[in-house]
Amino acid sequence: MELLDQKKKITIMVAIMAAMLFAALNQTIVGTALPRIISDLGGLEYFSWVFTIYMLTSSVTAILVGKLSDIYGRKPFLIIGLLIFILGSFLTGLSTTIAHLIIFRGIQGFGGGMIMSTAFTAIGDLFSPRERGKWQGMMSGVFGLASVFGPTLGGWIVDHLHWHWVFWVFLPLGLIVLPLIYFLFPTTKQQEKESIDYYGSLFITATMVPLLLAFSWAGTKYEWNSVEILGLLTVSIIAFIIFVRIENKVASPLLPLFLFKNKIFTLSNLVGFTLGAGMFGAIMYMPFFVQGVIGTSAAVSGLVLMPMTLSMVFASAISGQLISKTGKYKILALIGLLIMSTGLFSLSLMDKDTTNITAIINMIIVGLGLGISFPIFTLTIQNSVEHRYLGVATASSQLFRQLGGTVGVSIMGAIMSFRMNDKLQSSFASMPREVEHLSERIENIQSPQLLINPEQLQKVQESLPEALLSTFNNLLLVLTEALSYSLTGVFFAGGIVIFTAFVMTIFLDEIPLRTFNKNRKNNEITENH
Structure with a gap:
């Protein structure tokens, strides 16, 4: 692909960047819309899984497809990734429960991992290392633009339309990108086909999934020294040791x-x-x-x-x-x-x-x-x-x-x-009576989370008698600090x-x-x- 003329290379890169923009926008647009989605579907306790499942599936897919694309070329995985991502986006918009949302976001992640992995690799196919710098910079710019416009658009959609459109609004872009990739992207053929490292794929997955889950949940869902976190880390270490042994023996390691x-x-x-x-x-x-x-x-x-x-x-x-x-x-x-x-x-x-x-x-x-x-x-x-x-x-x-x-x-x-706990403990030690009086009226009064919810903060202030407002304002100052x-x-x-x-x-x-x-x-x- 490096030997293609410059005009064709630029045309291919436009298609690749459009595919990246399609995937990146669908990622960044979700954040601002998710509170509204959760309020509609319920399942606040599973809130983090909407992000975690995408991270898991995309990370595992990226490393697997990286090797497979070296064997079979980039084009098939770009196309398959786009098809899976489009399907996942469409289904996510149809979600009627939090379980549906999580499952369909996982499907999105499989497609997103394929797109991300093959798109950056395709730059290496098209251009020599000396030329790649400007294209790598432009690809990073695509992520940046998605980070700027995605959240703003997501907020506008949930305010003026139904949240389903957060997942559907960019589907036409995906449908345009598909034929561009199919017709413009060259097919590369390897002279020698290699065997697929199935066992390596299995154990790298068994290494990454528990590891990512452990660090995602540690300190939030479970304590760092909990049985759950230590168990996940143990499974990850054992799987990694087996993975290394496999990679040292197989003819074509993952x-x-x-x-x-x-x-x-x-x-x-x-x-x-x-x-x-x-x-x-x-x-x-x-x-x-x-x-x-x-x-x-x-x-x-x-x-x-x-x-x-x-x-x-x-x-x-x-x-x-x-x-x-x-x-x-x-x-x-x-x-x-x-x-x-x-x-x-x-x-x-x-x-x-x-x-x-x-x-x-x-x-x-x-x-x-x-x-x-x-x-x-x-x-x-x-x-x-x-x-x-x-x-x-x-x-x-x-x-x-x-x-x-x-x-x-x-x-x-x-x-x-x-x-935060260290600061709050030392601060509240000097005002125990004030905290006790307010705790009787306000739930989680000792949590700074109150500061990032202005609507709840206003309701609390309106519900308090005037005699407690001064105490409440002092407490807010402690929480802010x-x-x-x-x-x-x-x-x-x-x-x-x-x-x-x-x-x-x-x-x-x-x-x-x-x-x-x-x-x-x-x-x-x-x-x-």
Whole structure:
């Protein structure tokens, strides 16, 4: 595919980016609509499963399809992924119970994992490493744009239409993308077919699912030292040991372990894991600060968070162009990670007196650093392996980043809970009578969750006698300070994690970005479908 003319390559990339946009928008649009969906379907206790099931199915699918696409080509999995995702989106819109919603979101995840894995790998098929930088940056920009417009559109739909349209509104885009991929995307044929590693597939799944569940539930649904969490981690470790033994014996392993002997491959994946932990773990908590500490409404908070995403899109595009033009990437990675860690440390200095303007400036700094560095480590992994391992190598980078995000969110959540409880205990110790009087009238009065629900807060204030309003306002101040204290600790931890990624990147060897693909003679290209 690298030998196709430039005009055809650009046309194919437009189709691929449209497929990515279709999948990304369907992801980001759900968040703002979910409270309304849950109020309609019920099942608040299963709220987290709407996200967890998608994460599980997409993560497992991505690593499996990475290897299969190296054997059978990218096109079949792009098409199958789109078909499954379209079906999952349509069925999700038909959900009448929370169980239906979770099951159909799982189907979406299978399709989404196929699309994400093959789309990023297809860039490696179409372009040499030297050219990939700008396209990787543009693909990251697609995610950024989806993050900007998805939540806003989701909120508008649930306010003006039925929530079913959240899942149906982009179906026409998917139906347009399908024929584009079918007719424009070349079919690649491998000269030698490899056997499929079924046992490896089984045990990598048995490794990932308990691991992701353990870190998703730890500290929220179950205690870290609970039987459930320890049991899941034990199952994951045992399955991983078996997986390694299998991969060392089979002729065509799902994830060739010898790739980890490559310093660039291993270090890039470790940086990707760390970047995912710091990025997802810290940034996910920013809306809590904007709404709970600063006191910005949910509707306006979306506008406050938007500049970070736009700065990320801008920085990704510039970074990609510079990489393709100069062939240098290490200095950009270091600059990006340093800027991002600086932004997170700036977030950790905020308090209850911080304004939205200050928060926006700090988030723009984080977004710029993230945009510069985010696309680079997929590129370094692709540049370090032979072309026949491109699919599995690209999938590994996505897997490590996803695992890092899951672990990061869990650990940051634990940090938040510990600091909040510590602060509340010391604060409430000096006002026991006030807390006791209010607890008789208000449920969960000692929870800062009250701060991010302005409607409930207003009802509480209206229901209290005037004699208790002063006490209640003092309590709100304590809760605000506790939430601020806990969140700034999360941001500081995120800054440390990203700075760790910066230090690891110092030891990353920079090899020239090739102007051709390794081992490309092993792939025949047929332009018919």
